[in-house]
């Protein structure tokens with residue numbers, strides 16, 4: 001048995017209340033950035049003060065340019081993430097349910113999974129060229145693993161009685177997969193989806209850096225090469241905000257969709 | 271007309287060590303259409319095993335089960351099993367209403383009609399007001415009743431129930447017994463009911479099959495000729511009720527009659 005639980009990411013839950021001390025520390029770090037840069041002008045070309053980065057963010061021309069790149073990155077992210085989710089969940093449910101299917105693919109999975117996903121970027125470039133399809137493909141590949149592994153794990157952990165319940169009510173195999181295995185494995189699937197959220201952004205920006213043309217990854221690297229350092233930092237800030245926003249959105253959806261599960265775990269019934 | 275035939279059924283489980291446990295051996299009995307039949311027997315004698323075979327969920331080692339003239343080799347249509355492990359059988363992601371609706375959805379009932387039916391059944395098992403609760407918000411006995419309501423909603427021709435009142439208190443149990451009898455009459459369902467409780471079996475049934483210790487066989491078939499509708503007070507006080515009770519006790523626990 002080589003499926004493991006270590007990929008089930010644990011998450012520090014935010015309390016939801018206004019976190020004063022946390023925000024104060026954040027502000028202090030911003031000030032540290034600002035003044036350490038201000039008092040050592042020699043490093044300013046590489047490390048401009050925070051205020052200059054924020055200022056450049058609000059330059060209309062740069063803001064417009066950044067927004068364009070943001071949309072490109074977001075499009076690739078969404079394409080890759082949702083394609084990966086659809087494929088990995090369907091495949092994971094089948095592999096989790098049918099033992100022979102899993103043993104057929106087990107060796108391939110175990111060999112490919114530990115490989116750092118960025119290693120396939122050159123392969124993807126060779127096969128797909130340097131367009132959107134290549135960047136999306138790489139993202140799909142990388143995102144699929146945590147979702148796949150967690151889904152398989154989730155389906156395997158379903159109690160036999162639950163499957164038998166579907167059978168006694170006359171459901172066929174495929175209906176059992178869709179109406180019972182899928183929702184019953186949902187808590188595991190959601191964990192995989194959460195892990196893949198950040199992986200997707202990593203892969204999109206990385207491949208944009210490698211391939212160039214457009215997107216926040218490309219922008220960041222391009223500005224660095226043109227020595228527009230504060231623009232580079234502005235790009236980093238935008239990509240960080242994008243990651244933050246996506247994560248918040250994910251948590252909001254999860255909280256709503258998985259309310260039944262939260263109560264279940266709270267009662268210690270799992 | 272028999273609707274359910276168990277013919278020479280045996281089941282042995284393979285143990286981890288390679289040897290096998292014979293859970294039931296050469297069990298045969300019949301249930302007629304529309305009857306209420308109970309199976310009683312000591313814990314571990316193979317009642318759940320028997321029901322799982324009858325529901326087509328596990329394959330017997332020998333013998334066969336015939337439901338409506340068709341040999342069982344998979345879950346038969348029109349037959350539903352209410353599992354002993356009700357808490358593992360409920361859908362945690364569905365509310366009480368959602369769980370009960372499941373039994374109607376799989377039959378393709380229109381949504382409006384289904385909802386009405388589900389609410390009626392939820393009321394019948396005494397869970398009104400809990401429609402929007404999730405199973406984990408309910409006590410064990412309440413969960414068990416959700417599982418019963420879900421199975422009844424499906425309106426199977428044959429209902430197999432594995433100790434369905436196992437974790438409800440004595441008072442609720444009496445109410446559920448009467449509720450079940452009412453529905454049984456209303457729906458015309460055939461019910462095979464497993465219980466530890468001999469008096470419950472007598473109160474509910476037309477016939478009782480008594481199983482012996484593992485590997486179990488039917489050691490006694492008892493016809494219950496009490497009138498219907500039954501009544502918790504008068505039926506249980508009936509002389510023939512007592513007689514049946516003593517007869518079964520004598521068979522299953524001979525030491526009781528000789529005293530201590």
Ligand SMILES: Nc1ncnc2c1ncn2[C@@H]1O[C@H](COP(=O)(O)OP(=O)(O)OP(=O)(O)O)[C@@H](O)[C@H]1O
Pocket residue numbers: 283284285291292293312313314315316317318319320354484
């Ligand atoms: N999946 C299984 N694998 C191996 N042995 C099993 C399995 N299920 C049941 N058994 C064995 O078969 C015998 C009968 O079990 P079963 O669950 O059918 O009894 P039961 O009459 O339903 O008991 P109870 O009244 O306690 O529910 C027991 O000895 C049990 O150990």
Ligand SMILES: [Mg+2]
Pocket residue numbers: 317318319354432
């Ligand atoms: Mg049992």
